Amino acid sequence: MRYNLSEITDIIRDRRTIYPEQYSTRKIHKEQIELLLNNAIWAPTHGMTQPWRFIVFQENALIDLAENLGAAYLKHVPKEKQNDAKLAKLLTRPKLASAVIAIVLHREADTKISQQDDLAAVACAVQNMHLTATAQGIGAFWATPAVINSESFRVSLNLTEEQTCVGLFYLGYPSIEWPKGQRRPIEYITTWKQ
Numbered sequence: 001m002r003y004n005l006s007e008i009t010d011i012i013r014d015r016r017t018i019y020p021e022q023y024s025t026r027k028i029h030k031e032q033i034e035l036l037l038n039n040a041i042w043a044p045t046h047g048m049t050q051p052w053r054f055i056v057f058q059e060n061a062l063i064d065l066a067e068n069l070g071a072a073y074l075k076h077v078p079k080e081k082q083n084d085a086k087l088a089k090l091l092t093r094p095k096l097a098s099a100v101i102a103i104v105l106h107r108e109a110d111t112k113i114s115q116q117d118d119l120a121a122v123a124c125a126v127q128n129m130h131l132t133a134t135a136q137g138i139g140a141f142w143a144t145p146a147v148i149n150s151e152s153f154r155v156s157l158n159l160t161e162e163q164t165c166v167g168l169f170y171l172g173y174p175s176i177e178w179p180k181g182q183r184r185p186i187e188y189i190t191t192w193k194q
Contacts, residue, residue: 015130016179018139020096023172028098030058032136033171037101039132043124049111051118052125053104055157057094065168066094068156069147076150090145093170101129101169103142107162122166129169139174142167 037054045051057065069090074082094100105122107115126142133140147153148165157165 011131011135013181014178015134016139016181017141018172018174018176018179019141020093020170020172022174022176023096023098023139023170024175026098026173028138028171028173032138033099033101035136036129036132036171039128040125043121043128045121045124046117047111047113049108049113049118049121051106051108051113052122053106053163055102055104057100057102058098062094062097062100064156065100066091068153069094069145072147072150072153072156073145075152076147086145090147093143094168096172097170098172100171102148102157102165103167103169104157104159105164105166106160107164109162119166126167126169133171137173137178139172141170143170144168 033056037056040052040054041050043052070087073087073090103122103126105115105119107118111118130140130142144167148168154163154165159165
């Protein structure tokens, strides 16, 4: 075997979503975030489009991010559909994180690769980030609030026509015990054909 398969399996099975409300105030170093991003870009990518872009928010930029999320929510969600709890999460979660990474899908105008393939590549990049965070003992949460697709939030990220924000990746050291998880056995979800 080329690698320690048991360690790789342990990291995959130990990956959990840990929410910003569960983060401590301990800061994540820039080098740790760079490692996450360097591992992200080694995800599979059809046609080598490498369709991922990342915008990293730390320190004061987290306050700006929270304000932009809140403003976009209030602007784009009809008054009768607004929810105080959702707005509160948008306004507070970035400030509870040590860092937030906006995950951006970048599509080349003349690409022959489908959007589905590029989106799958970005999702694989996020999984690499999640696994790297897990190995470092860092909690992570990939959030996809609808407001990230609003025009005002796109403008706040300075996205081009070819770019779409597909999520916000929150990072922080957990203030809780690392959560346990479970999955249905493969016998319930797998069909074998020979």
